[in-house]
Amino acid sequence: MNSPAQLSPQTPLVRVSGVTKSFGGVHALRGVDLEVFPGEVHALLGENGAGKSTLIKILSGVHKHDSGRIEIAGREVRFASPAESRAAGVAVVYQDLSLVESLSVGANLMLGREPQTRFGFLKKRQLMTEVSAFLREHGIPLDPRATVGSLPFAYRQMTEISKALMGDVRILILDEPTSALTEGEEKILFDAVRTVTQRGVGVIYVTHRLNEVFRISQNVTVFRDGANAGSFVTAKTDMKQLVTAIVGPGHAALGADAPIQKTREVAVSASKPVLTLSRVTNDCLNCVDLNVHAGEIHGLAGLIGSGRTEILETIFGLRAVEQGEIRIEGVALSNRKPRTAIEQGVALVPEDRQVQGLVLDHAIERNLTLPRLPHFSRLGWLDRIGAMTQARAVVSKLAVKAPSASTVVKNLSGGNQQKVVFGKWHQPRPRVLLLDEPTVGVDVGAREEIYALVNEAARSGTAVLVVSSDLAELLRLCDRISIVADGAIVETVGREAIDGTEALHHLIQLPRAAAQAS
C-alpha cells in the first residue's frame, strides 16, 4: 500500500464521481461527487436522508454502488466487503458504536492484533503499554484498563475513534463523532483529528453541528436528496450559505444560527413541582435534589461521566434508588421499574436510540403505537386505522423522510430514526418528559421541529428534563439549568442568569477545577 505521503498533491485520496445507489424504489444517491486530499478534513453535510451514510457505507464496503466511479489514491476500487475497504486504509466510526462492551478499552483497541507469545498466549502487559503510549501520543484521556461497558457513551465513542486511528489508516470517516461530547471533550477529539491529518490522513467528517464545520474542516460538500447541493472552501463560506445549501433555497430562514431566545415564559416558583427528587442516591448519584415544575423545561449540564444521563435513567426506573425518594405530583414512585414510571406518565427519549428507543425490525407505525397500545385497543383488538392515522400525523409533523408509515425503521437514516423515537412519546402528553440528547443526528430543519414540540409539551403542562452536551441548545430551550458533577447537582441557575455558552461552559468546568485545586 502507498503511504499517503507518496501521493502527488494533485491526486485525491478519495475521488467519488457520479456515484448512484438505489434501495428498491428509493434513490439514495443520484450521481454524487466528492474529492478528499491527504491531510484535509472534509465536512460532509446534508439533511436527514440526504445520502451521507449511504456514501460512507459504499466507501466502507458495506454497500456496492450501482454506477459511477470510486478511486482511492488514484486506483479505481469497488469494495466487496468491509475487510477490503479496511485493507485499502479506510476506517469508519459510525454513530452507533461497535465495541465489545465486556472487554477493556485496551483489548478493544487491539482486537484482532493482540500481541501474543510464541505459544499463542496474550501478552497483556505489552498490550496495555502499547495502547497507553498510543493514547498519550494522541492526547486521548482514556484509561486502557477500563471496561468499555462501564463507560459513559462519550468515552465509548472516543474508544471507537481511537480504535479506528490505531490501524493503518489513510482515510478516516467520522460519522457525527461529537454528538455526545461537550465542548471540552470536543477539543480533545479535534486535537486527535489534527494529529492524524498531520500524518497525511484524509478525514471525511459528517456532522449536523454546523458550527464545528468552521472549527475543524478545510472544505465542505453538501448533499441534498442524494445529489450534490454545493461545495465550499470553509474559510470562504458562512453559516447562512451552508444552511441554504442544506435545506434548499425557500427554507433558508431555518435557524442554525437562530439567536438564543426563549419563546415561552413559565412561573417556576408559582406552580407545584411535578417531579421531585429528594436526596436520591445510588451507585452513580450522590444526594440529588431536584424539582421540575409543570410547564418548565429544566436542563442538566455537565461533563461526560458527571451523572447527567444517570439522573434520567434513575427517574425512569432503569437504575435502583438506594436512598432518597422520587415523587411525581407528590406521589412516591414505589415499585421502581420503567413500567411503573410509564404508568405514572413519565416518558424517556434515550440517547442510544438503536438499543433503547426502537424496535428496528418493526414499521414506523408500530414503533409509534407501542407506548400507547391501550389507547388503540378496542375490546382486545388493535384499532389499526386509528394507529395508522396517528402515525401518519406524527410522520408528517416531524417530516420523517420515509416512503410511508409502514417503512421498517432500520431502513431509515439515523436522524429519521431519532425523529421516530421522539414521536413515540409525543402523544398522549406525558407528565414528565425526560430527553437525553434529543437532537443528536437530527438536521437543522428537524431540530427546529423538535424544539417546537418540546416547547409545545411544556406549554401544555409537561415537566421537561433535558440532558444535552450542546450548550447553545440548553440555553435556547431551558428555563433553568442544573450543573451536574460527580453524581450531584452543584448549582441550579435561571437561564437569564447565564450570559451565553461560554459562561455555561465555565460553570460546568468549575467543579472539576475545584476538585483539581483541592
Ligand SMILES: Nc1ncnc2c1ncn2[C@@H]1O[C@H](COP(=O)(O)OP(=O)(O)OP(=O)(O)O)[C@@H](O)[C@H]1O
Ligand atoms: N438499507 C436501506 N433500505 C432502504 N432504504 C434505505 C436503506 N439505507 C438507506 N435508505 C434510504 O436512503 C436514503 C438516504 O439515507 P442515508 O442514511 O444515506 O441518509 P443520511 O444523509 O445519512 O441521513 P442522516 O443524517 O439521518 O443519517 C434515505 O431515504 C433512507 O431511508
